[in-house]
Amino acid sequence: MLTEMTNTQMRYIILALALAMGIVSAQAQSQPANLIPAPAEYNVHPGTVSRDKMNGSHEKVRISEKAMLRRLEGRKLTDWQLKSAYWLEVGPKGVKIEAADQEGVFYARQTLRMMAEPDSMVNCCTVLDWPRLRYRGMMLDVSRHFYGKDFVKKQLRMMALLKMNRFHFHLVDNPGWRLQIDTYPRLTQLTAWRPQAYFWDWEKNEIGGPFAVEGTPGAYGGYYTKEDIREILAYAAERHIEVIPEIEMPGHNYETRAAYPELACSLPKGGKDPWELCPGKEHTYEFLENVLLEVFDLFPSQYIHIGGDEARKNNWKVCPYCQARMRAEGLKDVNGLQSYMIRRIERFARAHGKRIIGWDEILQGGLAPDATVMCWHGTEAGVQAAKEGHDVIFTPTHYYYLDYHQDPDQYRPVGRCVTLEKVYSFEPVTERIPEADAHHVSGVQGNLWTEHVQEEWHAELLLYPRLFAIAETGWSQADRKSWPDFERRASALSAAARKWGYRVY
Numbered sequence: 001m002l003t004e005m006t007n008t009q010m011r012y013i014i015l016a017l018a019l020a021m022g023i024v025s026a027q028a029q030s031q032p033a034n035l036i037p038a039p040a041e042y043n044v045h046p047g048t049v050s051r052d053k054m055n056g057s058h059e060k061v062r063i064s065e066k067a068m069l070r071r072l073e074g075r076k077l078t079d080w081q082l083k084s085a086y087w088l089e090v091g092p093k094g095v096k097i098e099a100a101d102q103e104g105v106f107y108a109r110q111t112l113r114m115m116a117e118p119d120s121m122v123n124c125c126t127v128l129d130w131p132r133l134r135y136r137g138m139m140l141d142v143s144r145h146f147y148g149k150d151f152v153k154k155q156l157r158m159m160a161l162l163k164m165n166r167f168h169f170h171l172v173d174n175p176g177w178r179l180q181i182d183t184y185p186r187l188t189q190l191t192a193w194r195p196q197a198y199f200w201d202w203e204k205n206e207i208g209g210p211f212a213v214e215g216t217p218g219a220y221g222g223y224y225t226k227e228d229i230r231e232i233l234a235y236a237a238e239r240h241i242e243v244i245p246e247i248e249m250p251g252h253n254y255e256t257r258a259a260y261p262e263l264a265c266s267l268p269k270g271g272k273d274p275w276e277l278c279p280g281k282e283h284t285y286e287f288l289e290n291v292l293l294e295v296f297d298l299f300p301s302q303y304i305h306i307g308g309d310e311a312r313k314n315n316w317k318v319c320p321y322c323q324a325r326m327r328a329e330g331l332k333d334v335n336g337l338q339s340y341m342i343r344r345i346e347r348f349a350r351a352h353g354k355r356i357i358g359w360d361e362i363l364q365g366g367l368a369p370d371a372t373v374m375c376w377h378g379t380e381a382g383v384q385a386a387k388e389g390h391d392v393i394f395t396p397t398h399y400y401y402l403d404y405h406q407d408p409d410q411y412r413p414v415g416r417c418v419t420l421e422k423v424y425s426f427e428p429v430t431e432r433i434p435e436a437d438a439h440h441v442s443g444v445q446g447n448l449w450t451e452h453v454q455e456e457w458h459a460e461l462l463l464y465p466r467l468f469a470i471a472e473t474g475w476s477q478a479d480r481k482s483w484p485d486f487e488r489r490a491s492a493l494s495a496a497a498r499k500w501g502y503r504v505y
């Protein structure tokens with residue numbers, strides 16, 4: 001029989017045997033070694049090209065929507081997908097890129113950079129690629145511990161390589177206000193600094209310690225000036241990353257109350273809850289609106305995150321201002337009062353051309369349809385929000401909370417073990433969301449809370465490689481995801497990231 005075979009048949013048999021013996025993995029042929037997220041289509045061609053042919057001087061770029069649509073051959077892409085889509089050819093003489101928009105060219109170059117990393121020679125190939133989800137985000141908490149602008153820019157560089165496009169900047173919270181606000185200078189003069197560096201040396205039993213006046217010798221902390229923020233914003237914009245600022249309300253405001261005590265409820269001995277603003281006083285809205293006006297002025301994003309999580313509302317039950325507000329507005333309970341506040345801020349934001357995002361508690365007591373819900377309590381709230389017509393960003397604690405440890409042997413002050421495989425396994429477009437509402441799934445986001453994360457190297461160890469998995473879930477088409485293949489690519493990309501100066505777990 002063997003004598004009758006053609007050369008081609010013979011090659012197939014040898015390849016099949018090699019596959020069976022694990023010499024060549026099928027996946028290794030379908031994806032470049034360390035490319036994350038996996039592209040929609042990747043085809044290897046005969047030949048290789050050296051890395052020095054993959055730089056700008058051997059690059060031909062064509063930006064044309066018509067040409068891109070031709071490359072897509074009738075595939076139905078939305079406008080935002082088309083803007084990010086690209087076609088790429090790596091040939092013996094260099095590189096050709098086609099895209100409908102500069103953004104697509106940018107993503108093609110990220111692909112090239114990753115493909116060229118490990119070897120001196122790269123397979124000739126073509127890539128056709130576009131994103132699955134619109135919102136591919138990372139959140140950094142700079143309140144519990146402060147991270148300087150160079151650290152932020154370094155993470156933006158990695159996000160861009162991973163084709164992530166939303167940076168959620170958690171700028172303010174109980175242990176420190178980190179953004180210069182000209183109307184209220186005490187926010188940074190009094191509450192951006194504290195005597196203790198480590199968060200849990202400062203906060204005990206959920207009660208914060210004292211703050212320190214700016215300039216106090218040995219005080220820990222810091223904040224971003226408006227100039228710092230402009231620098232970060234420009235850096236992000238060059239990388240097609242939108243920065244979404246978060247100004248928390250009505251909970252998580254211990255620091256705001258320390259700077260401006262009149263924003264708290266009026267109660268004998270200060271009441272039970274140390275975190276909440278008073279939603280009864282008109283003065284609170286004046287404060288929030290003045291802060292937001294400066295934030296709107298600084299950040300070009302259409303979105304403003306207003307927090308909305310974990311308000312305990314005990315003070316509101318006894319505060320005369322809150323009680324008067326509830327009577328005047330016909331609100332039946334304190335959930336109604338929270339809803340009143342969120343809706344009022346939502347109207348204010350909308351009047352200034354902005355849309356709000358809030359943690360999933362903003363669903364309680366009713367919500368303006370325009371609001372986007374960031375779902376952190378499991379996924380049920382996200383399913384409910386999508387059914388109610390809200391856009392949803394999934395950031396479920398048990399998958400995407402990157403402060404949780406990623407290995408059973410790792411130091412574990414909070415949460416549970418969230419391994420790389422667990423992060424990778426999350427599917428945001430769950431079948432519990434009716435197909436007609438699936439377009440409300442905006443995307444996914446990894447959250448790095450920093451209660452126990454004081455050092456930059458520690459923050460990076462928690463981010464990487466798990467952020468790689470979130471990037472792939474956000475960008476890659478669902479049928480391109482494969483854990484064994486991702487694991488192999490994540491290992492190669494981890495090695496590259498270490499070379500670039502990142503700490504990777």
Ligand SMILES: [Zn+2]
Nearest residue numbers: 265278319322
């Ligand atoms: Zn009150």
